[in-house]
Amino acid sequence: MILGIDHVGLLTADPEGVGALLAVLGLSKVDGGVAGDYGVSCDFWQVGADPAAPAVEVVAPVREDSAVAGRLARGPGLYHIAFEVDDLRAEASRLRANGFALVDAEPCRGARDGMAVQYLYAPKPAGVLVELVHYATARRGPIAAIGNPDQHTAEKRSPDIASAAPAVNN
DSSP states (O other): EEEEEEEEEOOOHHHHHHHHHHHHTTOOEEEEEEEEETTTEEEEESSSHHHHHHEEEEEEESTTOOHHHHHHOOSSSEEEEEEEESHHHHHHHHHHHHTOEOOOSSSEEOSSSSEEEEEEOTTTTTOEEEEEEEEOOOOSSSOOOSGGGGGGGGGGGGHHHHHHSSOOOO
């Protein structure tokens, strides 16, 4: 079962430069490590200190034959979206049955302590790389069921972004 969005991965050859931009946006580096199976360093940036909050992961190669070398040759940018799951194998199997293509035949060790990961490609029209993440100790609980009308009343929603945006003078 998907427990929530863990992070969004950004691919770059300049992690310090991307980190500086994330700091301007108000994020702080909260964790980091190396995913040796992939040959990449991973820095995790978040707003606030809640470990269950979604992060931005800055992914950079640490060796020439890294798993991201080919993708990075096309340029830096959005790399993947990662979801925390309660069971990697079961979720990968469920997604494969729904048209996702496995990248990793088996789960691999992630960049954080106690983190295991497995990558899949989402089918068209999304065509995005998806990372399933499992922690030895879960960071978040199951997603509450969507569809409760009481959770979606106008009074509880954020104001429309267009009406909240400041006027721009040209």
